[in-house]
Amino acid sequence: MYALASVGLSLIFGTLGMFNMTYGLFMTLGAYVAYSAANASQLPLVLGFVAAIVAGALIGVLTHLLIMRFMLGTPDFGLNVMVATAGLGVVLQDIEIKIYGGYLYPQVVRVEGLAQLGGVSITLQALTNVAVALTLILGTAWLLMNTRFGRAIRATAMNREAAMLMGVKADTEFLQVMALAGMLAGVAGLMISTQSTLSPQMGDDPLLKAFVICVVAGLGNVWGAGVCAFGLALLEAAIGCYFGGGSGFRPC
Template sequence: MDIPIQILVTGLTMGSMYALAAVGLSLIFGTLGMFNMAHGMFMTVGAYVVFSLASSLGLPMIGAVLVAMLTGALVGILTHLLIVRFMLTGTDFTTNVIVATAGLAILMEDVTLKMFGGYPYQQTVGVSGTFRIGGVVVSLQSLVILVVAMVCIGAVAWLLLKTRFGRAIRATAMNRDAARLMGVRTNTVFLQVMALAGALAGVAGLMISTVATLSPQMGGDPLLKAFVICVVAGLGNVWGAGVCAFGLALLEAAIGFYFGVRFGFPAMLILVIAVLIWRPQGLFGKEKVVRL
């Protein structure tokens, strides 16, 4: 009984972090048609800003989450205002923006490295302590991660489904021209989406840093997983991304447990490729998105 519980706990903790990253990534793709290669750096920056504020001022968990959100949102907004905005109407936007955000990623990574060095710092915020489920020791921080992720994703779902603001985002994603005909300022929507996704990424980065360490490259691994999750779900499918994040994290945890942690992700990737050969549009995607 303990093994399934252990896998479940690990899977849910990882799934929470992946979901935070993947939902934002998917939201950006769905609305702007943009694949954000710098999303991993959004996470990293969120974690580092909390780290520096917390080490000098001290921050409670809730404050740390807010700071991470604000930082991520700010980075998202700046990325849009300084780079993406100018490219949106150009030709080959999809590929060009991948190149531009990849460039941004390596630039930001380098800046982080120069500011903080490569030393793997320990995140200063976080709750300590453990509790037991059956024979499995679970850290309180895992629970915090799960709760924070659930609250954030729940809030995003509510925003998207129940508010006028969210309806405008969904409308823009579904049919940009029609949304403009309704009076939606799509440029503002793009900015809001970048802020929202950035905020989620910031939180994801903070959460990851509480269970791992801080390093300029810390965003790379979760970004990779978020990519794969988004592809499996069908690019731009926000709900699918949330579901797949947990599904794939549980799978990764199980494979990691039985075959060694190194193989968790590769096995997941092979599965993903198999899924795509069977359904090229992703598990939840629509046919038209990728064909031709």
């Protein structure tokens, strides 16, 4: 989940050169929309997953069209966008609280059951999360490395002016990057909510960790963000296992 969130955030920074302070709300929105879609239908798994993708992509596109594109090329672009997206995050969080309240909800879009692997019981939901995350991360990597769309994104990230001189439409690439990153955020939010609960603040912790991961990996380094995310997750798991969460408890 860390990798899925970090790759999208790193993709935005690498291409647009800015931090999207609303990214945590993208995750939260994807989880809530999936929850609402599942409650309104009898196909919670399929429809909820699709709803999270569409919601994430849509909010990414709207954020670019309504805020970011007006600031491109302006002095202090990075700082201005950080402030603007932080303000948008406050508005979105207030809207979520207005609609759903500040209560905790269990995510209904989930896979039930247990699997036995080498004598260890693992929930099917955890295996599903791993499979979905790896599929989307590897799919994004393939997209960036083997398609015209991906080459245009990488060219824009390396040198925007040179890419535009070679015929790359930077504005279009920015819009597509925001849609792709929003899609990854929406799915990440849905997967995270299956491991915990739904709440308006559920995206804050993943956003903070995604920022740390992106800085450690190198700003804009998508591959590095994925690797560092797995490293952080394994470190957290090891600390929790060998040192416990408090009161001298050591699960291992």
